[in-house]
Amino acid sequence: MIGKLTGVIDSIEDDHLILDVNGVGYLVYCAGNTLASLNINQNLAILIEMIVKEDQLTLYGFTDTSQKKWFKLLQTVQGVGARMALSILGILTPDQLIGAILAQDYNSFKQVSGIGAKLSSRIVNELQNKEGITSLSSGLTNSGSLGKTPNTSISQSQNIVGDALSALSNLGFNRSDAYRVLTEIYNQNNEITLEQLIKQGLSTLGRR
Template structure:
């Protein structure tokens, strides 16, 4: 399986790019977000790849970062969400924005994507709520070792959101509930809120009124 391509951009279109690796051109499909970040033709490019093998074709899907690739994998695990629809969703929502929409059960945000109706959007937010919370916890665990050297950032940084979810789970809240509370807290406080503000606000969301 191809997991990453590093080469030179040969050409690109609305939903594809050709990456020249040692004289071999690989056709890669991608989201609008990823394709808009590609350099000009003839310049170096690196893409994280998801290889999909079917009886009649081997198709490569490229992503600017691991976060987008991981969200693509989650999306395509939902019945009715194929690769094309997954890319359409990631073209209108960044991975962090999609995580927030799922945590908040905001099917309207997901339904903005081409080819996604209300029923499919509802299925996406329902089926992925717990999985997205787990993904946040995994990201928090993987970044914990580098926390001392990492620069301080606002809640717009996914690591701050993930750390907030992890803190709530350590207080015995369910991951899905923690993720939803953090999503609501960030919406209220703004993207620049730091961890010290985000956690108390999320706890208020979790407290019975």
């Protein structure tokens, strides 16, 4: 199995690149945002997920382990194959993925071609309760996921943040952005009231 390739980028196409490794060209499919950040003749070390079918061997490339883990996790959802998972990663970063899932922001997934209301709901519903999901996004593990302290339970924190999230969402704020802001505020003061949380959330989001 191939886990990593290091070489020089020979060419870049819409959905893949050719990586020259000691004279052998490997075709590697990558997310659109990854390809956009690369250049021909650039030296590249890239993580590989190899998928083998009866008559085909396909390589998918990732610039970090978080992206690769999300690629595999997304495919556990019925209706999401390798190409669809890669398309999702081309639109949403790992941080944005965890935020959208925990905030139940279905619209974020609808940005991806081929994903409608039914599949976006399935992705969120199936992944939001996955054990250890927040560890897949280092940017949210400490500040953007609900913590647990001696004075509060996770269910209590979810309730107050959920109520505040509904209020801000009804005012037109993006659910993922609002969720990130509200959890940061709540984790700094878990004795905050719902009214205070909404006010501080409005103040923070209004400055962005």
